[in-house]
Amino acid sequence: xxxxxxxxxxxxxxxxxxxxxxxxxxxxxxxxxxxxxxxxxxxxxxxxxxxxxxxxxxxxxxxxxxxxxxxxxxxxxxxxxxxxxxxxxxxxxxxxxxxxxxxxxxxxxxxxxxxxxxxxxxxxxxxxxxxxxxxxxxxxxxxxxxxxxxxxxxxxxxxxxxxxxxxxxxxxxxxxxxxxxxxxxxxxxxxxxxxxxxxxxxxxxxxxxxxxxxxxxxxxxxxxxxxxxxxxxxxxxxxxxxxxxxxxxxxxxxxxxxxxxxxxxxxxxxxxxxxxxxxxxxxxxxxxxxxxxxxxxxxxxxxxxxxxxxxxxxxxxxxxxxxxxxxxxxxxxxxxxxxxxxxxxxxxxxxxxxxxxxxxxxxxxxxxxxxxxxxxxxxxxxxxxxxxxxxxxxxxxxxxxxxxxxxxxxxxxxxxxxxxxxxxxxxxxxx
Amino acid sequence: xxxxxxxxxxxxxxxxxxxxxxxxxxxxxxxxxxxxxxxxxxxxxxxxxxxxxxxxxxxxxxxxxxxxxxxxxxxxxxxxxxxxxxxxxxxxxxxxxxxxxxxxxxxxxxxxxxxxxxxxxxxxxxxxxxxxxxxxxxxxxxxxxxxxxxxxxxxxxxxxxxxxxxxxxxxxxxxxxxxxxxxxxxxxxxxxxxxxxxxxxxxxxxxxxxxxxxxxxxxxxxxxxxxxxxxxxxxxxxxxxxxxxxxxxxxxxxxxxxxxxxxxxxxxxxxxxxxxxxxxxxxxxxxxxxxxxxxxxxxxxxxxxxxxxxxxxxxxxxxxxxxxxxxxxxxxxxxxxxxxxxxxxxxxxxxxxxxxxxxxxxxxxxxxxxxxxxxxxxxxxxxxxxxxxxxxxxxxxxxxxxxxxxxxxxxxxxxxxxxxxxxxxxxxxxxxxxxxxxxxxxxxxxxxxxxxxxxxxxxxxxxxxxxxxx
Numbered sequence: 001x002x003x004x005x006x007x008x009x010x011x012x013x014x015x016x017x018x019x020x021x022x023x024x025x026x027x028x029x030x031x032x033x034x035x036x037x038x039x040x041x042x043x044x045x046x047x048x049x050x051x052x053x054x055x056x057x058x059x060x061x062x063x064x065x066x067x068x069x070x071x072x073x074x075x076x077x078x079x080x081x082x083x084x085x086x087x088x089x090x091x092x093x094x095x096x097x098x099x100x101x102x103x104x105x106x107x108x109x110x111x112x113x114x115x116x117x118x119x120x121x122x123x124x125x126x127x128x129x130x131x132x133x134x135x136x137x138x139x140x141x142x143x144x145x146x147x148x149x150x151x152x153x154x155x156x157x158x159x160x161x162x163x164x165x166x167x168x169x170x171x172x173x174x175x176x177x178x179x180x181x182x183x184x185x186x187x188x189x190x191x192x193x194x195x196x197x198x199x200x201x202x203x204x205x206x207x208x209x210x211x212x213x214x215x216x217x218x219x220x221x222x223x224x225x226x227x228x229x230x231x232x233x234x235x236x237x238x239x240x241x242x243x244x245x246x247x248x249x250x251x252x253x254x255x256x257x258x259x260x261x262x263x264x265x266x267x268x269x270x271x272x273x274x275x276x277x278x279x280x281x282x283x284x285x286x287x288x289x290x291x292x293x294x295x296x297x298x299x300x301x302x303x304x305x306x307x308x309x310x311x312x313x314x315x316x317x318x319x320x321x322x323x324x325x326x327x328x329x330x331x332x333x334x335x336x337x338x339x340x341x342x343x344x345x346x347x348x349x350x351x352x353x354x355x356x357x358x359x360x361x362x363x364x365x366x367x368x369x370x371x372x373x374x375x376x377x378x379x380x381x382x383x384x385x386x387x388x389x390x391x392x393x394x395x396x397x398x399x400x401x402x403x404x405x406x407x408x409x410x411x412x413x414x415x416x417x418x419x420x421x422x423x424x425x426x427x428x429x430x431x
Numbered sequence: 432x433x434x435x436x437x438x439x440x441x442x443x444x445x446x447x448x449x450x451x452x453x454x455x456x457x458x459x460x461x462x463x464x465x466x467x468x469x470x471x472x473x474x475x476x477x478x479x480x481x482x483x484x485x486x487x488x489x490x491x492x493x494x495x496x497x498x499x500x501x502x503x504x505x506x507x508x509x510x511x512x513x514x515x516x517x518x519x520x521x522x523x524x525x526x527x528x529x530x531x532x533x534x535x536x537x538x539x540x541x542x543x544x545x546x547x548x549x550x551x552x553x554x555x556x557x558x559x560x561x562x563x564x565x566x567x568x569x570x571x572x573x574x575x576x577x578x579x580x581x582x583x584x585x586x587x588x589x590x591x592x593x594x595x596x597x598x599x600x601x602x603x604x605x606x607x608x609x610x611x612x613x614x615x616x617x618x619x620x621x622x623x624x625x626x627x628x629x630x631x632x633x634x635x636x637x638x639x640x641x642x643x644x645x646x647x648x649x650x651x652x653x654x655x656x657x658x659x660x661x662x663x664x665x666x667x668x669x670x671x672x673x674x675x676x677x678x679x680x681x682x683x684x685x686x687x688x689x690x691x692x693x694x695x696x697x698x699x700x701x702x703x704x705x706x707x708x709x710x711x712x713x714x715x716x717x718x719x720x721x722x723x724x725x726x727x728x729x730x731x732x733x734x735x736x737x738x739x740x741x742x743x744x745x746x747x748x749x750x751x752x753x754x755x756x757x758x759x760x761x762x763x764x765x766x767x768x769x770x771x772x773x774x775x776x777x778x779x780x781x782x783x784x785x786x787x788x789x790x791x792x793x794x795x796x797x798x799x800x801x802x803x804x805x806x807x808x809x810x811x812x813x814x815x816x817x818x819x820x821x822x823x824x825x826x827x828x829x830x831x832x833x834x835x836x837x838x839x840x841x842x843x844x845x846x847x848x849x850x851x852x853x854x855x856x857x858x859x860x861x862x863x864x865x866x867x868x869x870x871x872x873x874x875x876x877x878x879x880x881x882x883x884x885x886x887x888x889x890x891x892x893x894x895x896x897x898x899x900x901x
Contacts, residue, residue, distance in 0.1 A: 012776065013772070013776075015475070015477070015769055015772050015778070016473055016474070016475055016476075016477075016514075017475045017515065017576070017768070017769045018474075018475055018513055018514055018515040018576065018579050018580075019576070019578075019579055019769065021513055021579040022555075022557075022578040022579035031533050031534075032462075032467075032470075033470035033471055033514070034466065034467055034470050039470035042469060042470055042473065043466055043469055043470065046469050051469075052465060052466065052469060055465075055466065057464050057465070057466040057467070058466055061466060075769075076705060076766045076767075076768075076769035076770045077769045077770060077772045077773070078705070078773075
């Protein structure tokens, strides 16, 4: 069966019961059939049957989807609507090409080794002119509105030197210990190098050797999500090659979206390729990885000193919970941290509304979706919200800042390192 | 001045009419692009109709203006909620304007003292239930789609659900309505009291009228106190007949469960494929029983039921230990309807209802009718009230199988009538059952109904083509 036949089969499986209307975050805001999986699947069917074309309107409806996978997860008939919508975006690009801004962004900037760092370096020099500093959140505000950028939103500042340009220090671990590769991803490399450094310190603490190829690139998910398979494939190739020479046992990916794409997406880009399969098998994420190393020693420490407790809640990134079914591990890890009181929000697995470029194209909509998440976080009265996806983190930081909430935002590895630092004397450094 | 009757289906409207509709409801509440229209031509059946325009009115007055315009230009208007009906009730089979009621989404009043609520029809049933439950009350009607269907749709179809066996269906909770008549007048029916017999009961006439007599814009509902406790148990039987016997015996023992749901072997297999609950694959049938009431009395009922079913030597009796376990048991039932498509891509779904003591006969006979033609049949539903969702699962692209299935359905419907039953328990007639109503209704009854339709809708503009095939 060819690709198109497979897609037709997925589309035909939808019986239009309408259940997806009760779980889709976009539908909850727009209340339009075109916003929800049932409508999009019906449209795609009409395109397949030749009754509708690859129109501008179709493109809009296809892009108005977070790809959060709530519809697929709850579909009683097993329709993979999220996959179908992604595939339809790719067909759209195949038939009509990329829009000019996306073509520049994906093909010319993201797809290039040197241009993205160069542009961002320039950006880091200029950001003082366009943006003003918000010291508390270490973020920035625009001094005036730009297309796609609301001036009130919190923009993470570009931090130089970039993570990959920094010297992570001695990375030779204990002889005989595993060598762990670190896939950094764009957000950590350019915007949040401190999260990368936290991860490195955690790895060092456990005496692992670290492999950090400097020529690694963007994971490719932004291109894939926009239907640009060409760029996604070329980035994937580059990453696979980058890690091939550094001889690592496992590759740790701190960002949930990068993790999902490296682990699941790459084999879809290159079906049946052995070297790709070998690469994806090495991919691991922090919650499972650290639960099995540091988490074990934390558990013993947990019983000691429970004087000052921090309330922490966890937001499930869609790529982690829905796509990879990883949701117990981060909770177990947080619960094993001394002095952390873990509280669950009502809908921890509801999308935060970020979803890459969705957040830029539909900022107002994205904000409405985020508002429900913020209500949920506020309801827990947590001191901090932890998550493991850089996209979610950027979104939550913007939202929490915008609402003037006191809640801290943390990447899971930061939460872990903080805990280890505060209990330095109680916790043995050895795994 | 009325224009000449345009041929139907009406797949496009005159530009001036489009502009007038936009003027009434606002440009942003009107959809006209091809892509948008495609998404409002269907419901949860596999039927589709051409849409000329989609409009989301915000007030009863706007609805009235649109209906007046429809009478002037003679285009069909098809009311729609969330489009989750099972008989094509909101499918624009004759084209025209799809009028979506989801902007009417406010709960206007909850009067705890009198235990009534005033709501708009676009409120999602499950949202309303949550609201009253938070106050310690209970709104029982629970169609499987309660998390994503609207109260307006429930009123139009007189929706039921598992709890009907003890608590009745939507019509038992509707006290009064605000309705826009097809000719544009806004009327108020019914009462805000528990009793009321002044004039004909127009409220009951509108409930279950499938959007053919008027468009409901406000609903007065009653609700009841939440029972103190609930207990759920599941019994898996070796033979399907045993389950039917159990249903009769439970009811005649004078225990009325709040839910008494039935699944046959094919249903069990479907659910097992989807949810992996560990059901025995060769089980003949399953009963899902929920009882509710005062905490003290429940163990007595459970014991009585256990005693009745254990005489039938079942595979398994599982009493849910807590709410989560009960929820898990109920989940299987809620997920079943869409999951049946795992058997075959096309479903011909019926929701016949027979007297409770005829369930076993019905299932055996219907099974034979299907088997004789080599067709896959699946039976599940509300055994407690005799409402069985019997469906043939076929490959819709196979013409020969389709013909066989049509013949089988006709025979199954005749069987239903012979056993003293009715063609539809809760889904309505819509388009899918329209060809068969003469099996159940006499020519005089049908003529009276058609006359009623003409009184309300002389130009046949509101949801035309539904209920009556000709």
